[in-house]
Amino acid sequence: MNIILMFPSDCRMAAKLACVCLLLVLFCLSWAKEPTCVTSASSCDECIQSGPECAWCTAPGANIRCHTVNGLRRAGCGKSYIYNPNSRVEVVKNDSSTDPADAKTLFLQPQEFSLHLRPRVSQSFPLAISMPTDQPITELTMNTSNVPAGVNITISSTMKGNRLLVQVNVEAAQCPRTSDSSNQNRTGPWSVYITFKGFPQSVKLEITLLCQCNCTGNREENSAGCSSHGALACGQCECYEHYDGQRCQMDTDSSLSRDDRFCRSDSNAPVCSDRGRCVEGFCHCDIRENPKERYSGRLCECDNFSCFYSNGRLCGGNGKCMCGRCICDDDWTGEDCSCSMETDSCLAKNQILCNGRGMCQCGRCKCEMPYVGPTCENCPLCENRCQEHTVCVECRAFGTETMKNRCDRECGYLTVTMVETKDDLPQRGDTNQFCKMRSRHDDCFFFYTLSSMPSGEQATVVRAKQCPRVVQK
Structure with missing residues (x-):
């Protein structure tokens, strides 16, 4: 029997190795769940057969046609142009x-x-x-x-x-x-x-079985999107005889060689987009020095590296570059995927986005003037805060008639606590602002302090008002 002794340092090393192995397993599991859509699919049928999560964009001229629904939406394909057949069960006969x-x-x-x-x-x-x-x-x-x-x-x-x-x-x-003849x-x-x-x-x-796209049967003959030289089906052109190209714009009877015609987007376009060579009518795209960078597409018109950069990273590190356009991950948007859609960083102390004084864009508050600060809670140029809240303070504390019907609705953000004298007010400081305001209804002064709380504004109000003495004549 062999006995292996492990010293403390060995135990720590074994624990680290175990953690590394666990991380590798988790990475492999997450990688295995990545969508398997054939983004280079040449037809709608090929696309939807490549995976249950795959959808096809039928929009004419779309650069990306086969991807997940979210991927197509991020690539700019409108909802009405996305073909994504779903399984369903229907009861045909249910006699009782x-x-x-x-x-x-x-x-x-x-x-x-x-x-x-x-x-x-x-x-x-x-x-x-x-x-x-x-x-x-x-x-x-x-x-x-x-x-x-x-x-x-x-x-x-x-x-x-x-x-x-x-x-x-x-x-x-x-x-x-297709070659399976077991079922006619x-x-x-x-x-x-x-x-x-x-x-x-x-x-x-x-x-x-949902293996074929129903849009295939909706053909638009002599479509303007196909230069009137082909039929449009599922967003793609099926060119008539003697015409070729993505939009059937090339006349195959022209003076160009047959190979060149099939390797150009039109008669004046460069062969294989100047990114490859034409071999028997097919483009063989150039190989980049960086193996992670590559050209793709029938005419080598696409690449995965010429997208916008943010913070020194392609698509901000928050998306993938497909055909020169960033396809952002969930919760990210923008042409360079640098705009975060999370809003936690925009929450003010009162748990309201941008304090209700601005818009949360890309995880940051864009404040309305004259409000400033990370969450629009500062207003150095505003009127005195006392003036800003005095109407709500008075209606909540004294039930004034002017806002009687609107007070609860418009002043719900304000919590009021009543005290007997000014000596009972909270101590003045950075968080408590002392206010002395004149009532609009009885010409008396009332006193209160304001403080900002996570739940909203807090006002502590002196119950007794200070009214001017009436001089007897």
Whole structure:
């Protein structure tokens, strides 16, 4: 038997190594959750098949077409242009039993469903089997027919009284390959029947895979977006004969060589955007000295390094550079992703953003004049704070008629405490401002102190006013 002795320094080193290993595991897990969208997808179908979180931008001329919904929105694709099919389950038939004789037989409900499945996104739905009270509970065994390849159906069940509640889960692993001839209809719909051992009824499922984009069928022939030389479908041009290019702007019968025509955006544009060479009609993009920097796109028109910098970092370190444009991470915005969308740094002492005297932009307050300071709480050029709050102090403390109907609504920020004499007021200082103001209603003076609290302004008011003496004639 070998015994290994570990001294204190060795223990510390082992602990550090364990922490490093844990961090590596967490990093790998987080990396594994990154979206797998094929950002270079050449068609809508290819895009949505690359991952359940992938969406397609149908906006004409979009630089980035395949990404997550958030990624497309950050890239400037409007919500109405984003195609993102979602799985759904619909009940088609749900007849109920009303015949008293049925109480002595088994009854299954609902009887038919329509399922639209996006691969790798599971869909669940419940079934209820009514059983006679004298029917023994048997083990639930499921039989299925005509289940397409790659579709998995599982069940779980619980007994509640004389009703057997069944949860059915359906998931498709992936879209069928084009070369797969096992199913003549690659995406359905397929009719699948589920029966349970010992039960005469069956459940019908109409299953359709969401592997193709419905925008493909919405073609705009002779589209102006395709130079009237092609059809626009899913935001992309399908050029007619003798025309080519992103917008079908190139006449292939021109004097340019065939290879050059396919490697230019138009007849006057440089070959492969001056970032690569044309080989048999395809652009081979140049390789950068920095391996992290690369050109991409059919004409090498995109890159991942020419975006805006902030604080010496590409896209501020808060996003990714795609086709010369920053795609910001969540909670960041701006052309260089330097604008934080968090607002905690804008909270004033009263827990109001920018003290209600400005706007929180990029994590900083943009104050309204004449307010200044990190949270717009300073106002060196303002009128005396006493003057600013005197109307609310008077209405809250003495119930004056002028603001009787508006006092609670407009002066809710102010908390009032009454004291008997001026000697009972809080000690004057940096946080307490002493005020002597004349009432607008009885020509008397009243006294109070103001202090700012996290919950709002705090006023301590002397109950007795000081009124001028009336001279008897």
